Amino acid sequence: MADDKGFTLWFTGLSGAGKTTISRLVAEELQARGSRLEILDGDVVRENLSKGLGFSKKDRDTNIRRISFVADLLSRNGVPVITAAISPYREIRAEARELMGDRFIEVFVKASVEVCAERDAKGLYEKAFKGEIKEFTGVSDPYEEPLDPELVLETENQSPEESAGRVLSLLEERQLIPAAQPA
């Protein structure tokens, strides 16, 4: 705790792109190095901060602003945070960057709709393709790709472990986390 520097890894990407999986791997490695990490996962936040909100642009924006408010509270107090919500709109991500300044690190977790749909064990994409789920990002609702993120994780071509490794390398380069100890 003592030497933690606050930052927010702002994961953004489609459902199924790998945000949750990669954030858990990063969290495990940070814990192993004696650092903390809070993950503000999309589902956790919907349950605890945004119950009752839907998926219209307005409701999505409200949801993301709440995540941003909490990530700012934590990171400005030295707590490392990963947010792992789809956060499809550029403008609201820009607001989060504005709020957190240098603490904000945008990580584009990138995979095509087709690959995300193939990975989808819950069959959400299939329902979205059939029109059974409305306002589904990437299918019936927009996803605005980041134009200049700090990191792009091409999860079609690299394993979750490789992606997590790239995140950790960036944090080490910026001296935001302690280096790994030799085994």
Place this chain on the structure above:
Amino acid sequence: MADDKGFTLWFTGLSGAGKTTISRLVAEELQARGSRLEILDGDVVRENLSKGLGFSKKDRDTNIRRISFVADLLSRNGVPVITAAISPYREIRAEARELMGDRFIEVFVKASVEVCAERDAKGLYEKAFKGEIKEFTGVSDPYEEPLDPELVLETENQSPEESAGRVLSLLEERQLIPAAQPA
């Protein structure tokens, strides 16, 4: 930051009882001692986490659960927090205590409805007495006093400075903050 121990001072009491005033005084003193403090004030939280919620029991409960979620995130990472929302219902305060365990310190900021109404510069109580504001705690909506809080601040009989002093003494006794340096 390094030696901060996480805790949540859960202020509860009527509008006008002194929650915000006392919490600011405590924050100033903690900053002077090199410690941080985040204040989750009722108004700030309504704006940032709970816009759209009203003042029915259900909406109030949701609002308080959100405050509790965020206070837990901060305090479990070593960040001292004051929550300063009315939080009128015992059951939901008990939930917050359950969530945070030893980190939860309930502070009853106590003043009668009559005294709170006298202090009220915005005239909210007057409007509530006339029935122009519905669901106003202490007038047309219940306030359930804490049965066994860690601290009671009798703000009718002591100044905000005295109340803040009592809070700081409790935190010192519990070794949650550094002692004041002699001037």
